[in-house]
Amino acid sequence: MSYIFSLFLGIIQGLTEFLPISSSGHLQILNNIFNFLNESEDNFLLTITLHFATCLSTIIIFKKKIKNIIFNSMKTKINDAHTFVFFIIISMIPAIIVGLYLDHIIKLLFSGNFILIGVMLIFNSIILLIADFCEEGKKKLNTIRAFLIGVSQAVGIIPGISRSGITISTSILLGIKRNEASTFSFLMVIPLIIGSLIKSIIDQETFNFNVDFSILIVGFFGAFFTGIIACKWMLHIVENFNLKYFSIYCLIVGTIVLSFG
Numbered sequence: 447m448s449y450i451f452s453l454f455l456g457i458i459q460g461l462t463e464f465l466p467i468s469s470s471g472h473l474q475i476l477n478n479i480f481n482f483l484n485e486s487e488d489n490f491l492l493t494i495t496l497h498f499a500t501c502l503s504t505i506i507i508f509k510k511k512i513k514n515i516i517f518n519s520m521k522t523k524i525n526d527a528h529t530f531v532f533f534i535i536i537s538m539i540p541a542i543i544v545g546l547y548l549d550h551i552i553k554l555l556f557s558g559n560f561i562l563i564g565v566m567l568i569f570n571s572i573i574l575l576i577a578d579f580c581e582e583g584k585k586k587l588n589t590i591r592a593f594l595i596g597v598s599q600a601v602g603i604i605p606g607i608s609r610s611g612i613t614i615s616t617s618i619l620l621g622i623k624r625n626e627a628s629t630f631s632f633l634m635v636i637p638l639i640i641g642s643l644i645k646s647i648i649d650q651e652t653f654n655f656n657v658d659f660s661i662l663i664v665g666f667f668g669a670f671f672t673g674i675i676a677c678k679w680m681l682h683i684v685e686n687f688n689l690k691y692f693s694i695y696c697l698i699v700g701t702i703v704l705s706f707g
Contacts, residue, residue: 452492452661456668459496460503463669464632465683466574466692467699471563474605475703478560493607494643495662496669501639503673504632507681511629533587537596539636544600545642552603558620559605560703566606567700573615573694576609578689583621587630591620599634606700609635611692614684628684632677 458476462469505512518527544552585591598616602609610631617627683689 449661449664452665453668455492456496456499456665456670457672460500461673461676462608462667462675463500463673464610464680466570466608466614466680466689467607467696468570468608468611470603471567471606474563475560475699492662492665494646495666497639497643499666500673501636501643503670503677504636506674507677508629508633511633530587533589533592535632535633536589536592536638537599537630538638539593540600541603541638542598542641544603545645546659560706562604563606564700564702564704566604567696570607570611571700572665574611574689574693574696575667577615577618578687578693579621580618583618583623585621587622587626591617591622594620595630595634599638608696610680611689615689616682624684625681628681642706 458472459469462472507629515527515530516701518525519531595613599609599613601607602612613631613634614624614627617630618624622630683692
């Protein structure tokens with residue numbers, strides 16, 4: 447593992463985690479070129495570090511919103527914060543079920559199947575394009591809509607489908623305002639990322655503490671700062687009806703992947 451390798455993966459993770467182009471799909475494509483994804487403990491620690499970095503960047507961007515939710519949810523009187531937390535919990539259910547009971551299928555999906563990745567990138571492109579041409583919605587989140595957005599988040603596990611892209615697109619198609627759609631999409635994934643990281647650490651039997659932690663720090667800051675930029679950019683993209691440009695990008699990449707698949 448080198449500093450350049452760590453920084454490169456950090457930048458890729460930071461960009462693709464928030465932009466609607468599928469982080470898992472791009473990592474699979476890059477791995478086919480550079481063959482960097484393996485089961486080594488060094489790469490496991492790097493993966494944990496990069497995901498924590500992007501999670502932290504999300505918390506930084508929405509720190510005021512998160513602070514208000516935590517503060518108001520501690521009040522005994524039922525308010526909007528309690529309702530929002532309830533919707534977050536509802537949205538997590540499909541992904542938790544998939545993560546706990548369909549783990550073997552998930553591993554098969556991440557086996558470098560280029561045909562699957564190409565098809566899913568094109569599907570992602572279509573969803574983004576449809577959502578971008580939808581008019582601004584006026585509906586509010588409710589239990590059913592939160593659950594449906596959660597289902598789309600579970601579908602977003604498939605390489606080639608962007609989690610942020612499909613959850614925001616689903617929210618828009620359900621008639622939710624664009625800024626609320628993007629905010630809910632980014633906040634709903636924070637507890638899932640934290641839970642996934644904890645589960646991964648518990649499942650890991652051994653750790654290599656002889657790894658050069660300075661390399662992990664380089665990757666962390668690469669993902670963290672890139673993640674902040676990408677998250678702000680994505681919020682601007684959604685509000686200004688610019689998802690179509692990423693739709694075109696996914697269509698081109700998906701077509702290229704299929705041609706080599």
